[in-house]
Amino acid sequence: MNAINELAPTGIGSEWSPQWMLSPEQLALQAELIAVCQSTMRPNAIDSDKNYVYPRKNFEALAAMGLLGLTVPKELGGRGESHLCAAMVVETIARYGCPSTAMCYTMHLGACAAALLRHHGNERLKAILSRVDADVLIGTLSFSDPETGSHFWYPMSSRAERTENGWKVFKKASWTTSGGFADWYIIQTTSPDFGGNYSDLSCFLVTKDQIQADPANWDGLGMRGNQSGPISVDGVDIAPDALVGPVGDGAKSNDEVVDPFFLVCSSACWNGISLAAMDITKNHTTRKVHNDVGMRVADYPTIQDYVGECLIDTNASRSYVYLAAKALDDQTGGCDWSGHADLAYLPRTGLLNWLWQVKFFSSKNVSNVVDKMLHACGGTGYKPALGIERLLRDGKAGWVMGPTNEVLRQFVGKSALLGFEVLDYWNQSVNQRVLNNELKKMSKSEKAAFASKLLEDAQA
Ligand SMILES: Cc1cc2nc3c(=O)[nH]c(=O)nc-3n(C[C@H](O)[C@H](O)[C@H](O)COP(=O)(O)OP(=O)(O)OC[C@H]3O[C@@H](n4cnc5c(N)ncnc54)[C@H](O)[C@@H]3O)c2cc1C
Numbered sequence: 001m002n003a004i005n006e007l008a009p010t011g012i013g014s015e016w017s018p019q020w021m022l023s024p025e026q027l028a029l030q031a032e033l034i035a036v037c038q039s040t041m042r043p044n045a046i047d048s049d050k051n052y053v054y055p056r057k058n059f060e061a062l063a064a065m066g067l068l069g070l071t072v073p074k075e076l077g078g079r080g081e082s083h084l085c086a087a088m089v090v091e092t093i094a095r096y097g098c099p100s101t102a103m104c105y106t107m108h109l110g111a112c113a114a115a116l117l118r119h120h121g122n123e124r125l126k127a128i129l130s131r132v133d134a135d136v137l138i139g140t141l142s143f144s145d146p147e148t149g150s151h152f153w154y155p156m157s158s159r160a161e162r163t164e165n166g167w168k169v170f171k172k173a174s175w176t177t178s179g180g181f182a183d184w185y186i187i188q189t190t191s192p193d194f195g196g197n198y199s200d201l202s203c204f205l206v207t208k209d210q211i212q213a214d215p216a217n218w219d220g221l222g223m224r225g226n227q228s229g230p231i232s233v234d235g236v237d238i239a240p241d242a243l244v245g246p247v248g249d250g251a252k253s254n255d256e257v258v259d260p261f262f263l264v265c266s267s268a269c270w271n272g273i274s275l276a277a278m279d280i281t282k283n284h285t286t287r288k289v290h291n292d293v294g295m296r297v298a299d300y301p302t303i304q305d306y307v308g309e310c311l312i313d314t315n316a317s318r319s320y321v322y323l324a325a326k327a328l329d330d331q332t333g334g335c336d337w338s339g340h341a342d343l344a345y346l347p348r349t350g351l352l353n354w355l356w357q358v359k360f361f362s363s364k365n366v367s368n369v370v371d372k373m374l375h376a377c378g379g380t381g382y383k384p385a386l387g388i389e390r391l392l393r394d395g396k397a398g399w400v401m402g403p404t405n406e407v408l409r410q411f412v413g414k415s416a417l418l419g420f421e422v423l424d425y426w427n428q429s430v431n432q433r434v435l436n437n438e439l440k441k442m443s444k445s446e447k448a449a450f451a452s453k454l455l456e457d458a459q460a
Contacts, residue, residue, distance in 0.1 A: 003031030007038065008096060010286075011279030016311060021322050026085050029065075033092045036061050041097030048100050048225030049390050052218060054181040055225045058101040059108075059138050062093075067105075068132040071112055073337055076119075076130045082335045083325040086261070087268040091318070094272025095279070099394040100225030102272060104138070106265040107177040111139030113257035114186040114203060118245035120341040125205065125244065128184055140182040141258060142211075142231055146174040150402035153254055153425055154198055158189035166240040167192065169204050171211075171233035179231045180213030186258075187233060191248050199426040201250025204243055210236045222393030246343065255349040259403075260328060263355035267321045267362035270398040274314040274366045277373040277391045278307060284377050284386060297378070306376045310369045317362045324358045327351055353415065360408040363398025370395040 004014035022030065041058045048055050062068055070086055072078020086109055094102035112129065119125040131137055143152040157172040171187045173179075185206050194200040211231045218229040245253060285298035297303055329335060331347040339345045370392040374381045381388040399405045415423055422429075442450065 003027070003034055007031065007034045008279065010283040012275065012282055012311065016315065018315075018318060018322060021084065021326070022088060026081075026088060029085070030088060030092055032065060033067075033089065034096050036065065037093060037095075037097030041093065041101055045098030045100065045225070046390075048098060049222075052224050052227070054178070054215070054227050055098055055101040055104060056136075056138075056181065058093075058098055059104070060136055062101075062105065063133045063136040066133050068108065068136065068138070069112075069129070071109060071116065071335055072129050072132065073116075076126060077133070078129070080335075083260075083264060083328040083332075084322060086335075087264055087321050087325045090265045090268040091272040091275070091321075094269045095275045098225065099269060099273050099276075099391065100223050102269040103223055103226055103266065103397070104140070104178045106262065106269055107140040108138055108182075109265055110141045110258055110261040111182075111184065111186045113261040114141070114244060114253055115139070115205070116337045117253060117257045117340050118203075118249065119337070122241050122244075124239065124241045128205075135183075137183045138178055138181065139184045139186065140176060140178040141262070142171065142173040142176040142179070142185045142187045143258070144173055144175045144402060146172055146230070149174075150400075150404045150407065151425075152402045153188075153201075153251070154427075155188050155190060155201065156198070158187070159194075160189045160192050160202060160204065162192040163237060165237065167204065167238050167243060168235055169206065169233050169238055170235050171204075171206075171231070173231050175228045176213070176231045177226050177228045179218075179227055179229045180208075180211070180215040181227055183208050185211060185231070186244060188250050188254075191250070197426075197428075199251055199428070200248050201254075202243060202247050203245060203250050203253050204238060206233055206236065206238060206242070210238065221396060222390070223397045249343075252346060252349075255352055256346045257348065259352060260348045260355055263352075263359040263403075264321060264325050264328065266398070266401065267317070267324075267358045270362040270366040270395060271314060271318050271321060273391050273395045274310065274317070274362075274369040277370050277388055277395075278310060278314070280387050280391075281307060281373045281376045281381075284380060288380070297376070303376050306372045310372050313365050314369060317358075317365045320358050320361055324351065324354050327354065353412065353420075356403065356408045356411055359398075359403070360405050360412070363395075363401070363405060366395040366398050 002014055040061045044058050047053050066079055069078030070081045074080040090102050115125045145155045145157055147156040148154040159170050161168040187204050188201055191200045191202040211233050213231045215227045218227045285303055288297045374388050377388055380386050
């Protein structure tokens with residue numbers, strides 16, 4: 001079966017895709033998904049972009065294929081699929097269907113992963129996970145905080161309290177994909193009794209009726225179907241088992257599932273957008289003829305170079321994503337959740353530094369590819385009708401989504417040079433070198449004044 005060439009004959013052929021990475025079942029799923037993308041999702045993508053329509057219809061199509069439960073174990077009614085398969089599905093949706101849907105689906109998979117990590121013995125989580133397809137229950141992750149920007153691991157304006165009947169949760173999120181449209185939300189707050197230690201985080205499950213959102217105000221350069229506006233949870237009382245995992249499990253959940261799933265799947269989304277832009281470019285440039293010279297646009301070596309370089313870079317990025325996804329599969333027995341009954345089993349965490357690199361690379365690449373494909377298609381590409389313009393706007397979200405590429409290259413460079421312990425996510429360790437250097441600049445009287453201020457602070 002050669003689904004890419006048969007179903008999408010005008011795009012870049014399957015001989016340029018690492019199809020050998022996929023099992024026969026995954027190849028069949030890819031073929032089925034390309035057909036659904038072309039019949040349903042792509043027309044909806046245009047409507048979502050033009051009219052800011054949330055892609056619920058696309059989610060209904062995904063649910064009909066059993067894809068909302070892609071990574072849910074078979075005993076809970078899911079497909080029990082792997083990280084590699086998740087990357088393929090997201091890439092395929094972004095390439096042939098709708099990038100906004102691919103991003104909403106990425107967040108859904110992240111929310112499923114956070115729930116699956118701690119579903120053992122939690123009937124509330126199991127009930128949702130086992131109904132995601134049948135009832136089209138869309139999940140999402142709500143982390144980013146208005147006070148800390150893209151440092152989504154630092155929820156300064158959110159908190160939780162212990163009550164007699166469970167928990168009272170206060171959440172302010174500056175961005176939440178599917179905000180107001182998702183049926184269930186994994187949110188992160190400081191733990192009850194966190195005592196000022198912002199690394200002490202907890203995750204909670206809240207449902208649509210417990211959040212406040214104003215989707216009518218959502219606006220963005222691209223990813224317009226995403227509806228990634230602010231949401232809030234305003235002192236809502238929730239049941240004891242709406243706590244996801246134990247109190248204080250938030251940082252572990254981030255490193256073990258939330259980041260890994262977001263980084264791999266969003267990277268697959270950026271690669272899918274890059275490929276979609278090249279598909280459109282092939283289609284356009286092989287048809288458009290310049291009659292003065294009797295050549296098609298695709299006959300110019302300059303255009304061939306654009307596509308050649310972008311395809312080489314994009315396939316490097318895809319190889320990186322598939323390698324990382326395969327490594328996650330190898331570490332987890334193909335994304336088997338049963339081992340997590342032991343709370344200390346955290347096999348993905350040790351691969352996080354690889355996943356940072358994957359996200360940096362894929363989102364940097366898509367930004368370049370959409371620019372170059374716009375150049376290759378000329379003025380026609382500048383008009384919305386061709387489709388490159390929408391992909392260009394959608395692809396630009398990659399660089400700025402947290403962890404942003406500025407932050408990621410810092411993480412990588414800093415930890416490669418100085419070790420992971422210097423990363424200091426929660427602003428807790430003192431940089432003695434900077435401190436000593438600043439002190440050196442002070443006069444004797446400034447030092448004395450500073451010392452007495454410090455003494456006062458310490459005594460207080
Ligand atoms: C389409 C879209 C969907 C999103 N969906 C979600 C979602 O579902 N859930 C969610 O929780 N969030 C979501 N986000 C939010 C996203 O993850 C970021 O939190 C958000 O983009 C940050 O925007 P900001 O203006 O606060 O950026 P800032 O954090 O203010 O960044 C401004 C600049 O400062 C840089 N910067 C920040 N920190 C550092 C540093 N330490 N070193 C160097 N430079 C730094 C940044 O890289 C950037 O260049 C989404 C964002 C987008 C665009």
